[in-house]
Amino acid sequence: MRIAIAQLNYTIGAFENNKLKIMDAVQRAKADGADLVVFAEQSISGAPAYDLLNKVNFLDLCEEALVEIAACCDGISALVGLPVQEGRWTVSAAAFIQNRKIVGYITRKHILQRDDATFLYPGRGREFIQVAGRKIAVVVGEDIMHPDECSGCADAVINIGSSKYARQRIEKRYDFFAGMAYRLGTDVVFVNQVGANTDVIYDGSSAVFSAEGKPLALLAGFEEDYRVVELGGVHEPMEVPYQDKTRNVYRAIKLGLADFFRKNGYSRACLGLSGGIDSAVVAALAVEVLGAENVRVLLMPSQFSSDHSVEDAMQMVRTLGMQYDIVPITDIYRSVVDSMNPVFGEDTEFGVTEENIQARIRGVLLMALSNKFGHILLNTSNKSELALGWGTLYGDHTGMLSVIGDVYKSEVFDIARYINRNGEVIPENILLKAPSAELRPEQKDTDYLPPYDITDSVIYRMIEEGQSREEIINAGFDAEVVHKIYAMILRNEQKRKQFCPTLRVSTCPFGVLRVMPITSKYGF
Structure with a gap:
């Protein structure tokens, strides 16, 4: 037959x-x-x-x-x-x-x-x-x-x-x-x-x-x-x-991105290019799927952005041939802070509020670009950040589609290396430098938690495998780190509830196969 x-x-x-x-x-x-x-x-x-x-x-x-x-x-x-x-x-x-x-x-x-x-x-x-x-x-x-x-x-x-x-x-x-x-x-x-x-x-x-x-x-x-x-x-x-796991994830994301645009009648995308690994990977994927002529990026340096981050972003722009604009946010940031000084008080210390203002300014500028020219704003957050709550509502959580929101940070590096398999698309310096949000002087992600290979292993066990804190600690992970990550995951559910649609590539994507109540005392 x-x-x-x-x-x-x-x-x-x-x-x-x-x-x-x-x-x-x-x-x-x-x-x-x-x-x-x-x-x-x-x-x-x-x-x-x-x-x-x-x-x-x-x-x-x-x-x-x-x-x-x-x-x-x-x-x-x-x-x-x-x-x-x-x-x-x-x-x-x-x-x-x-x-x-x-x-x-x-x-x-x-x-x-x-x-x-x-x-x-x-x-x-x-x-x-x-x-x-x-x-x-x-x-x-x-x-x-x-x-x-x-x-x-x-x-x-x-x-x-x-x-x-x-x-x-x-x-x-x-x-x-x-x-x-x-x-x-x-x-x-x-x-x-x-x-x-x-x-x-x-x-x-x-x-x-x-x-x-x-x-x-x-x-x-x-x-x-x-x-x-x-x-x-x-x-x-x-x-x-x-x-090959990395190749398959890469191909899945490309297919998801291509069909999202084709089936919805979209043709052009925009995103913020920071000089970091996440936006670099999303930009490279967008160019491969949509063509450089249909991808526009904003570089939005602040007083805390390092010179090499700006140069790394510009190197990607030159390599991929994307349309770009540089819009510094330092003056906008100072204007917002000065406007709020009567409310905050003159002696208020710099903290998370000031960091979030920077992220939200960038979100406003990206949405303005999207609205003015009809580009679809691609979000560049990864799954590790979503799990830990390392993101700003209405700031770097802004976007119509999350491209790598179901990909752990350590996997983002794997995808970057795969993208570079036939030649350097993503600058080597982006792959080598310590991840940082660059929202305060000399800031690094490792100031708060261990390197991502360890952090992601703990998150993976909690999310994908449903392991308890005790099981993870018994597997050899530091108890203080495990409890800290567990608490961060639980208390940031409200951020994930407001996140944009995310291309699914894991066995347990947030908001679909892991739906948790915002109001809950469980686990604390």
């Missing part, structure tokens, strides 16, 4: 475009002599559609598109993912099309992802279809995580999914499907979405594994792909490629 796998990039609610993509793939599969063509979960609607899944008109438009798709499926069978209404509820389904008819729907039974739990309801689960004389078990989404429900002497198992990208998820997914195919003694086909919608990134990486647990086909990651596979045929042996 020949199965065509169509790994496509869909846009939420773009029914005409999604329909045409699917129909083009059907025609290609027919030309290739496929018996069955398979598309991802919720391919007609795009995902995640959230509350749109509860709108009757949205579901009706999905069904109308499906009818047109079915009409072109002469001489071929198809599995197409879409949300459908069952009674009062919406379920995620695979429509089975045969001889231009919609034969039936296989619906997802298990709703495990928090993104889906509020908007989708459980369906019936695995069902069997007959194609080219073969009995095929079809499962939708996370139902594949219950392999005991997929058995039943099938000739193959097909899973249509919408599995989001997260660090190291691709290799774990391959291991799961290889083991499942071997245990069930049958071929397993996985077809995933690819592309990004707002903050969610789908990596694609669709795959087919033989009954021996060997890969028969591994589709591309982070891009559209198409493959025809002969199940039960003779195949050349292939190896599962090594998944």
Whole structure:
């Protein structure tokens, strides 16, 4: 049996475009002599559609598109993912099309992802279809995580999914499907979405594994792909490629950034370029995705900015060819402080208030640039800063999209080195100098906490792995540091609540898979 796998990039609610993509793939599969063509979960609607899944008109438009798709499926069978209404509820389904008819729907039974739990309801689960004389078990989404429900002497198992990208998820997914195919003694086909919608990134990486647990086909990651596979045929042996973590995160962010602009009709971006590692990485990514002509940066030095930071930023500007402006903020800062002196009092010491004024001035200038010329302001904060509360509301937290807000500071350096793999884009001095907000004289991040490799290890254990303070201390970390970081994470939830959408690349992004109350005495 020949199965065509169509790994496509869909846009939420773009029914005409999604329909045409699917129909083009059907025609290609027919030309290739496929018996069955398979598309991802919720391919007609795009995902995640959230509350749109509860709108009757949205579901009706999905069904109308499906009818047109079915009409072109002469001489071929198809599995197409879409949300459908069952009674009062919406379920995620695979429509089975045969001889231009919609034969039936296989619906997802298990709703495990928090993104889906509020908007989708459980369906019936695995069902069997007959194609080219073969009995095929079809499962939708996370139902594949219950392999005991997929058995039943099938000739193959097909899973249509919408599995989001997260660090190291691709290799774990391959291991799961290889083991499942071997245990069930049958071929397993996985077809995933690819592309990004707002903050969610789908990596694609669709795959087919033989009954021996060997890969028969591994589709591309982070891009559209198409493959025809002969199940039960003779195949050349292939190896599962090594998944480089930094490269995959880099590719995921590029895909997320590109689709955010393309699908929302944006073309130009702006950001503040400080001479630090975070803004350097975001600028380099933006130029690679959008082109230097569409990226504009502001350099906003203050009396506390070092000369080398300004020069490092200018070196990046020259290397990448971005449009830039230098707007010193020292006079603006003094004007604000002088205006507030009657309120603060003449003898008030310099402190966090004065530091935040500088960050907020920069936020105002960046938003002014964005408003005046229609640029989308990219935020440059990283996950370590968000965890610790090292950011200023309405200052460096300003932006329409956070590019690296789900990337730890130590990983930002890894991405910078990857960007420089073919030559220096980010100046070496930016990679070597001690991180600093430069909001007071001689300020360094290590004035407050240990180096980021240690700090990030503690944060990672707390956030991604859910470890307690005691577990982390018992693993060998300094107790005082652990308690300090824990307290900082807890008391800065209100800042994260007001943060902009963040491209998701971790297993536990803030505000999505880690939702904490602002008002709470737990842990103190």
